[in-house]
Amino acid sequence: MIFYHAPRWLLALTLAFALLAASPSIVGTTSAQDSEPESVRLGVVDRQKIVRVSVAGQGLRTEFEATEARYREEISAKESALRAQQEELQRQRTLLSPEAFAAREAEFAKKVEALQREVATRNKDLEAMLGYGMQQIDVAALKIIAEIADEYAITLVLDKTQLLMVAKTYEFSDEVLKRLNERVPSVPSSPPPAEADNQ
Numbered sequence: 001m002i003f004y005h006a007p008r009w010l011l012a013l014t015l016a017f018a019l020l021a022a023s024p025s026i027v028g029t030t031s032a033q034d035s036e037p038e039s040v041r042l043g044v045v046d047r048q049k050i051v052r053v054s055v056a057g058q059g060l061r062t063e064f065e066a067t068e069a070r071y072r073e074e075i076s077a078k079e080s081a082l083r084a085q086q087e088e089l090q091r092q093r094t095l096l097s098p099e100a101f102a103a104r105e106a107e108f109a110k111k112v113e114a115l116q117r118e119v120a121t122r123n124k125d126l127e128a129m130l131g132y133g134m135q136q137i138d139v140a141a142l143k144i145i146a147e148i149a150d151e152y153a154i155t156l157v158l159d160k161t162q163l164l165m166v167a168k169t170y171e172f173s174d175e176v177l178k179r180l181n182e183r184v185p186s187v188p189s190s191p192p193p194a195e196a197d198n199q
Contacts, residue, residue, distance in 0.1 A: 039155075041154045043158070044157070044163065046159070047142075050141050051141060055185050056136075056181075060133040060186075060189060063129075063133075063189055064189070067129065079115070082115065089101075132191060133188070137180070144179045145157060148176060160173070
């Protein structure tokens, strides 16, 4: 037997419905015998899985990994060039005056700092790319979830990741995933350019 463990707020909601149905003073002139509590139909989806395994999600991950690999290759080449410059600078240490060596050392330090800033910018771009794309998929999935809930008169949809245990009959993630793959096979990894104010 599979038990469904409802969160405290859901138990409180259920209790509120029970009190509403049982108390004549709350429902007004309608007696408790003449009225029935509104039924709550539960549905469960796994939003994280839907976004992750969707066609659009897998395509976004592939694009992210390719971009990350390209960035890593470019940064690695620049790091190798800096190491070569550092070795050359050390060889010239005894040939240059202290002032000349200090000037070249300061120039080299600026190049290192510039590369560090570039790495930070690239990492930020990668995070933004993945975050934006996943958000687009999640927004589309939420619309489909609402659509299915309306079709099947589901009044309360819960995220599976927040539940300890749930009967499979409550879940409709597969239906969400099927419609999502059909309607949103891919998503942009960055926002479209802003339109000009005069357009």
